[in-house]
Amino acid sequence: MPTMEKWMEHGDMPVMNRPETLRGQVESFLREAIMNGRFAPGERLVERELCEMLQVSRPPLREALRRLEAEKLVVIVPHKGPAVASLDTREAKELYALRALLEGFAAQEFARLASDEQIQDLERAVCDLHAQAKNPDRRALLVSKSKIYDVLLGGSGNSLISEVLQGLLSRINLLRATSFSRPERLAESLAEIDELVTRIKARDSEGAKEIAQQHIKNAESAALGMLDTNE
Numbered sequence: 001m002p003t004m005e006k007w008m009e010h011g012d013m014p015v016m017n018r019p020e021t022l023r024g025q026v027e028s029f030l031r032e033a034i035m036n037g038r039f040a041p042g043e044r045l046v047e048r049e050l051c052e053m054l055q056v057s058r059p060p061l062r063e064a065l066r067r068l069e070a071e072k073l074v075v076i077v078p079h080k081g082p083a084v085a086s087l088d089t090r091e092a093k094e095l096y097a098l099r100a101l102l103e104g105f106a107a108q109e110f111a112r113l114a115s116d117e118q119i120q121d122l123e124r125a126v127c128d129l130h131a132q133a134k135n136p137d138r139r140a141l142l143v144s145k146s147k148i149y150d151v152l153l154g155g156s157g158n159s160l161i162s163e164v165l166q167g168l169l170s171r172i173n174l175l176r177a178t179s180f181s182r183p184e185r186l187a188e189s190l191a192e193i194d195e196l197v198t199r200i201k202a203r204d205s206e207g208a209k210e211i212a213q214q215h216i217k218n219a220e221s222a223a224l225g226m227l228d229t230n231e
Helices: 004-009 022-035 047-054 058-070 089-113 116-132 138-154 159-167 169-180 183-201 205-230
Strands: 074-077 081-084
Touching: 022 047, 022 058, 022 138, 022 169, 047 058, 058 074, 089 138, 089 159, 089 169, 089 183, 089 205, 116 138, 116 183, 138 159, 138 169, 159 169, 183 205
Parallel strands: none
Antiparallel strands: 074 081
16 A cells, blocks of 8 residues: 555645644645546545545544534434535535625725735746646646635735635535636636736726726636536
8 A cells, every 4th residue: 555655755745834634644635636536526535435545544634534423524424424525506606606796895905905016926826726727737726726725815905704605615626626627717717817807907896896806706607517417
């Protein structure tokens, strides 16, 4: 069986900038595996198999599973044990409605308040996203898009929005991965983000809000289409 280090060598686990505990490494691997579709919604997470796969004991694995349960990526099924959470259409709609409100306001405030340097940081992050769009590794694409949100939220002048959205990050990434799975959605998404940057550079705060909210609505349509297909 490959060790945790071997998983990291092959790009299946994110390499962190600081040392992680064993529990943290297991948690990172499982989170990425769920968001990348390695473990499908509803799939059982058999502790014995995961321990053998990752060559870890049950205590750090169970700690990691508890953390992922708190993020609502894992559910504990009575008499069966842990399984990957499934998002139904109602939950997805609720999450996207919240995203549209928060991210629309964040884009509006970023266009109004961000420094020229922060806008340049946003442009660089978007350029990186375009580069990663050519990369077949979907995890790298999601990481790149997360960097855009880091810049956008950081320059919005409202730490509470960032705090709330960060709390939803894992589930948002799960839905984001779903919406990217429709082939044409990626090109559409890139065009929408480019338009958002154009509005921000023009300091068009209302236009930035409108584009950000439309971007979320389009992502919602794509993701719900995939959910309907899989249900």
